[in-house]
Structure formats: structure tokens, C-alpha cells
Amino acid sequence: MTVRSSFAEFAGRSSYWFLHTFMNGGSSLPGKLTLKLDPNILQAFSKKYDLVIITGTNGKTLTTALSVRVLREKYDQVLTNPTGSNMEQGIVTTFITAPRPKKKGLAVLEVDEANVVKVCQYITPIAFVFTNIFRDQMDRYGEIYTTYNKILKGVKLAPKATIIANGDEQLFNSKELPNPVIYYGFNHEERAPFNAPANTDGLLCPKCQHILKYKMRTYAGLGNYFCPNCGFHRPTLTYAVTKIDKLTPTHSTFEIDGQEYTIGIGGLYNIYNALAAYSLGRFLGVSQTQIKDAFESDERVFGRQEVINIDGKQVTLILVKNPVGLNQVLDMIETDEKPFSFAFLLNANYADGIDTSWIWDGDFEKLARHQIPQYMTGGERYKDITTRLTMAGIKEMWHEPDLTQVIDKIKEMPTEHVYILATYTAVLQLRKQLADKGYIKGGMD
Amino acid sequence: MAKYHLHLAHLYGDLLNTYSDVGNIIALQYYAKQMDTDIDVKVVSIDNNFNPDEFDLALFGGGQDYEQLVVSKDLPNKHDAIDKFINEGKPFLAICGGYQLLGHYYIGADGKKIPGLGILDHYTLSQDNHRFIGNITIKNEESGQEYHGFENHNGRTFLGKGERPLGKVISGNGNNGEDQTEGAIYKNTYCSYFHGPILTRNGEIAKKILLAALEYKYPNADLSSQKALKIVPTF
Numbered sequence: 001m002t003v004r005s006s007f008a009e010f011a012g013r014s015s016y017w018f019l020h021t022f023m024n025g026g027s028s029l030p031g032k033l034t035l036k037l038d039p040n041i042l043q044a045f046s047k048k049y050d051l052v053i054i055t056g057t058n059g060k061t062l063t064t065a066l067s068v069r070v071l072r073e074k075y076d077q078v079l080t081n082p083t084g085s086n087m088e089q090g091i092v093t094t095f096i097t098a099p100r101p102k103k104k105g106l107a108v109l110e111v112d113e114a115n116v117v118k119v120c121q122y123i124t125p126i127a128f129v130f131t132n133i134f135r136d137q138m139d140r141y142g143e144i145y146t147t148y149n150k151i152l153k154g155v156k157l158a159p160k161a162t163i164i165a166n167g168d169e170q171l172f173n174s175k176e177l178p179n180p181v182i183y184y185g186f187n188h189e190e191r192a193p194f195n196a197p198a199n200t201d202g203l204l205c206p207k208c209q210h211i212l213k214y215k216m217r218t219y220a221g222l223g224n225y226f227c228p229n230c231g232f233h234r235p236t237l238t239y240a241v242t243k244i245d246k247l248t249p250t251h252s253t254f255e256i257d258g259q260e261y262t263i264g265i266g267g268l269y270n271i272y273n274a275l276a277a278y279s280l281g282r283f284l285g286v287s288q289t290q291i292k293d294a295f296e297s298d299e300r301v302f303g304r305q306e307v308i309n310i311d312g313k314q315v316t317l318i319l320v321k322n323p324v325g326l327n328q329v330l331d332m333i334e335t336d337e338k339p340f341s342f343a344f345l346l347n348a349n350y351a352d353g354i355d356t357s358w359i360w361d362g363d364f365e366k367l368a369r370h371q372i373p374q375y376m377t378g379g380e381r382y383k384d385i386t387t388r389l390t391m392a393g394i395k396e397m398w399h400e401p402d403l404t405q406v407i408d409k410i411k412e413m414p415t416e417h418v419y420i421l422a423t424y425t426a427v428l429q430l431r432k433q434l435a436d437k438g439y440i441k442g443g444m445d
Numbered sequence: 446m447a448k449y450h451l452h453l454a455h456l457y458g459d460l461l462n463t464y465s466d467v468g469n470i471i472a473l474q475y476y477a478k479q480m481d482t483d484i485d486v487k488v489v490s491i492d493n494n495f496n497p498d499e500f501d502l503a504l505f506g507g508g509q510d511y512e513q514l515v516v517s518k519d520l521p522n523k524h525d526a527i528d529k530f531i532n533e534g535k536p537f538l539a540i541c542g543g544y545q546l547l548g549h550y551y552i553g554a555d556g557k558k559i560p561g562l563g564i565l566d567h568y569t570l571s572q573d574n575h576r577f578i579g580n581i582t583i584k585n586e587e588s589g590q591e592y593h594g595f596e597n598h599n600g601r602t603f604l605g606k607g608e609r610p611l612g613k614v615i616s617g618n619g620n621n622g623e624d625q626t627e628g629a630i631y632k633n634t635y636c637s638y639f640h641g642p643i644l645t646r647n648g649e650i651a652k653k654i655l656l657a658a659l660e661y662k663y664p665n666a667d668l669s670s671q672k673a674l675k676i677v678p679t680f
Binding site: 358391 | 455458459460462463464465467468471472475488490491492509510511512515578579580595597640641642645646679680
């Protein structure tokens with residue numbers, strides 16, 4: 001480590017200590033300060049850690065958390081970044097504040113798609129894990145092809161790193177790369193060839209631009225695709241979900257390569273995250289038994305689906321940010337066998353996406369087919385979500401634009417179970433209210 | 446069973462679906478129901494033939510650059526059918542990329558000129574490293590109605606002969622950021638850059654489109670109750 005890097009690291013560590021001791025937190029400023037003093041600081045860590053980068057649109061956080069848990073079965077120390085610190089500054093903070101490893105450590109980092117190249121410039125990863133690429137807040141991120149190209153800019157700097165990619169995502173099979181690639185995916189059923197629903201992204205064959213067909217589709221454009229025109233098809237899977245046994249809002253039981261696993265979180269999409277973590281674990285030599293232990297130990301990693309007790313009501317608060325994620329959450333809620341009420345809090349600040357059009361891709365018509373005793377809409381853009389639900393055929397609902405009043409309204413709901421779907425800043429605002437009233441500890445998980 | 450039945454063609458609905466244009470169909474079905482009308486929807490894409498006589502109204506949405514390029518290559522196959530449909534006066538809603546592709550050409554992300562259908566007389570230029578992004582309000586000069594939407598486009602569109610704007614920009618950028626126009630109207634074809642989606646926030650436009658489709662298909666029907674439908678503001 002150069003003198004400059006050491007000094008920069010010292011300054012960053014000190015500022016982190018100061019912020020956390022006196023100022024109640026702050027995770028990007030120390031990284032920012034360190035980067036100012038030494039823009040090449042990340043390079044200093046390249047000799048101390050083997051790096052795995054986890055990226056993609058949805059599922060980064062949970063895949064990272066599960067991967068860390070899996071890898072801790074084998075490695076003494078696995079460094080990772082807290083949720084939300086997936087850009088360059090947050091990643092620097094992660095490194096400078098970690099206990100110094102005695103021997104070479106393993107770092108498993110969730111990295112924002114556009115920041116993959118920034119990290120790879122300084123540290124050459126040993127592996128990448130790709131979750132998926134979906135349309136995500138068009139006003140901020142742009143198109144799916146652009147997003148994948150951003151990731152590939154980083155991959156080009158690490159041509160020897162193994163890519164562990166979702167084989168059900170055709171984009172990950174659309175470019176020839178020098179890297180070794182391992183694919184994971186679903187192999188639990190096969191049907192006669194069919195088309196994905198029209199409102200699905202990325203259905204064009206990358207080789208001949210015809211519409212892809214499927215023998216199996218899990219959700220969105222993910223599945224066992226093939227091109228009826230040129231024969232382009234899903235690559236062979238190294239690791240596969242071979243059976244889905246049971247899905248509930250709180251647990252999923254499934255088989256990977258013939259062995260049964262349970263994770264303490266609902267949603268088919270989270271099985272993909274578990275499968276990605278499994279694949280990385282297997283790649284790095286973790287045994288199936290160890291992975292099963294890791295998945296089934298009861299330590300909480302599932303911060304994005306938090307169940308909060310509000311005076312006896314079991315309230316599940318779920319962050320939603322794009323149509324694919326939203327539809328997966330609606331699918332998951334449907335698996336609840338108990339009656340529940342439903343609230344949607346919609347804000348349109350920068351972090352939420354300022355265009356609310358995406359809610360129209362959510363299949364709320366599905367909800368209207370259930371007997372849901374009470375609906376509520378809220379947030380700054382409650383009118384938009386109210387219109388969405390109304391046009392889905394939902395007639396009666398409460399409206400609460402003021403998020404400070406939401407908790408009182410929840411208490412009046414007729415069911416014990418309540419689902420609240422909320423955009424990013426609405427989650428933050430509601431969590432602040434919940435913390436102020438003592439229902440949760442402060443801050444974002 | 447509804448009294449009236451309409452068939453909607455969703456042109457390239459499996460490729461041009463990026464900006465939640467499907468919401469426009471949901472809104473049309475919602476208002477149609479209040480007009481004793483049901484609508485069935487068929488996606489007409491590459492490899493499909495578009496028969497204009499089979500449909501009463503059509504939606505042509507926007508997509509990603511790559512998909513739009515693929516669509517532009519298929520358009521010559523459907524040119525005559527779309528031309529007939531529009532010039533017969535059947536209602537046609539074109540949003541964003543669909544709007545651009547009805548005109549002579551647009552400039553793609555890499556600076557290449559991508560030919561459109563040339564059925565309407567507008568053309569679209571690009572702007573360097575900039576997009577018009579944000580909420581927008583316009584006023585339709587004939588009806589005095591205000592329309593609300595969200596724009597997100599790099600293209601700068603300039604209207605030509607026979608087209609009038611959907612509205613005058615009150616706030617936001619509109620077609621090109623220069624002439625205060627937004628969208629285009631030609632016969633019963635409505636073009637706009639509005640997302641939101643447009644018909645979910647502007648029920649009055651949905652009503653106009655539905656009435657035009659009903660009047661065309663059922664010229665002798667008494668549509669007075671349909672015309673009397675009150676649109677409740679949603680935005």
C-alpha cells in the first residue's frame with residue numbers, strides 16, 4: 001500500500017469513526033473523502049481480497065446476503081457491503097472500515113450496474129454473478145441493452161473472471177465473451193412451445209430478431225427460451241432448480257439438482273436469488289450440505305420484506321420499484337391463505353422514479369379477483385395509484401396522501417394481515433413514522 | 446353483454462411496450478364499459494399481417510431503440526394497411542416511438558436516419574446527450590381542455606401539412622422544445638409523447654377515440670348516452 005493510500009484510508013476510517021460516534025451514521029462520506037485523497041484507493045485492496053461482484057437489476061441485495069451466508073460456511077471472513085452502498089463511494093467505505101484481514105480475504109459485493117466498471121478498474125474480480133436485467137426506472141437507467149453494455153464494460157477488464165449468469169435471461173447469452181461462463185436456471189417443467197405475454201421486455205432473438213418462444217417461463221422474460229426461426233436457445237444449465245414444492249408469502253421450498261432446500265422468504269424471484277447464491281457457493285467449493293445449513297439457519301437476511309407488528313396487526317412492508325418486481329410481489333401475496341388488506345404508497349421523487357407510468361404494467365387485475373376486504377392508496381401520487389386500482393376494477397378504497405396518517409389507518413383495517421407496497425422514499429418516510437412511534441428501530445435495513 | 450363491440454389492434458405490442466402503453470388499453474376498456482361497449486385486443490407484430498378491415502381502432506406505442514429499429518424494418522409490409530386505416534378516419538393512437546414512425550423519419554441513438562411510414566407529414570430530429578424528461582401540461586386549443594402527461598424523449602418532432610398539435614405547451618417541452626406544440630392530430634389519429642399513460646390521465650381523449658370508433662362502426666346508432674358520459678378527472 002502506498003503512503004498516499006495509507007493516509008487516505010486512515011482519513012476515511014477516521015471520518016467513519018467520527019460520523020458513527022458523534023453523528024449517527026453515514027456511509028458514503030468516508031468513501032468520498034478517501035477517494036478525494038486517493039482516487040486509486042481501491043487498488044490498494046486488490047492484493048488483500050479476492051473479489052466477487054454481484055450485479056443485475058433485481059435481486060442484488062438478497063443474492064449478496066445469501067451468498068455471504070453460504071460462503072461463511074467455508075471462509076472465515078467474508079467482507080460485504082451493506083444494502084444501498086453499492087456505488088463506488090459506498091464500496092470504498094466498505095473496504096476502509098473492514099477489520100484488516102490476516103490472510104487474503106474474500107469480498108462479495110453488490111455493485112450497481114453502472115459502477116461495475118469503476119470497481120473493475122482497480123480490482124480484478126475472480127467471479128461475477130449476474131441476476132437479471134429488467135426495465136427499471138426509465139427516467140434514470142435507460143434501456144435493458146444499455147444496462148447490459150454498462151456491465152460488460154467492467155467485464156472486459158476481467159476476461160479471466162468466471163461469469164455465473166442467470167441462464168433463463170436471454171440477454172446474458174446475447175454476446176460472445178472470452179470469460180468462462182456458468183449458467184443457472186429453472187428446469188422444473190417443460191410445456192409445448194408458447195409465447196410470453198405481449199407486455200414483456202426483451203423478446204427478440206439476439207441473432208435473427210424474431211420473437212422468442214418458450215418451453216417454460218418463470219416470470220417476465222425468464223425461462224427456457226428458443227428462437228423458432230434460427231434455433232438460438234437457452235444454454236445448458238450447470239445448476240438448476242429441478243422442482244418447486246411449496247410457495248407461501250414467508251417460505252419457499254424447492255429442489256436444486258435434486259436436493260430439497262427451504263428459504264424463509266416468499267416469492268419465486270427469491271428462489272432465483274437462492275439459486276444464484278448456491279451456484280456461487282458451489283463454484284467456490286461449498287458443499288450442498290453446507291449450503292442447506294446456510295439457507296435454513298434462521299438468521300435474518302431478508303430485510304426487504306419486513307413484517308412489523310403494529311398493535312397486533314402483522315404488517316408486511318415491501319419495497320417496489322419496477323414492474324417486474326411489482327408483479328412478483330403481487331404473485332407472492334396471492335399465495336397468502338389468510339385474508340389480508342392491501343395498501344400501496346406511491347411517491348415520485350428522484351429515488352422512486354419521477355415517472356409513475358410503470359404502475360400500469362402491474363397486474364392489479366389479479367388482486368381484483370380476490371376478496372380483499374380493504375384497500376388503501378397513499379403517498380404523494382395517491383391519485384395515480386388510485387386510478388390504476390380503479391381501472392383494475394377495484395371499487396372501494398381509502399386514500400391517505402399524508403404518510404404520517406398511514407399508521408393510524410392501518411390499525412383500523414379489518415384484517416390481521418396487511419401488505420403495504422411502497423416506493424423507496426415512501427418506505428423511508430413510513431419507516432421514520434414507525435420508528436418515531438416505537439414499532440421498529442430506526443434506519444433502513 | 447355489452448351492446449357494442451370494438452376490435453383493437455395493438456401494433457407491435459410485444460416489442461413496443463417499454464413505457465407502459467398497455468395502460469392506454471386498460472383505460473379504453475374502462476371507459477368503453479361505461480359506454481356499453483367491450484373491446485377485444487389483438488397484438489399485430491412482425492410476421493403478422495395487419496388487415497385494416499378487421500379492426501376499429503389501433504394503438505401504436507413506443508419502445509427501446511433496438512426494438513423500434515426492428516419494427517421500422519417491418520413497417521413497409523404494413524404501410525398500405527395502416528395508410529388505409531388512418532385515412533378512412535378510424536381512430537389511431539400513436540405514442541412516442543409510434544408517433545415518430547408515422548412520420549417521415551427519425552434520427553436513432555447512433556445518429557442514423559430511420560425511415561418511418563410517411564403517412565403523416567412530420568419528421569423527428571435528435572438532440573445531443575439530452576432528453577426532454579418531466580411532467581408536462583398542454584391545452585387543446587379547440588376544446589380548451591388541459592391534458593397532463595409525462596414526457597421522456599430525445600426526439601424533436603416538427604409537424605407538417607395537414608397536422609395540428611394535440612395541444613399548446615403550458616409547462617414542459619412538447620414536440621421539440623421550440624414551437625410550444627405537443628403531439629399531433631390528423632383525422633382521427635392522435636399522436637403524443639405523453640406517458641402516464643396518456644389515456645389514464647386524460648379520459649376526454651379516450652372518450653373522443655371511443656366515440657370516433659363507435660360512430661364509424663355503427664353509423665346509425667343512437668350514441669347520445671355515450672356522448673353524455675361524464676369523465677371524472679383522475680389526475
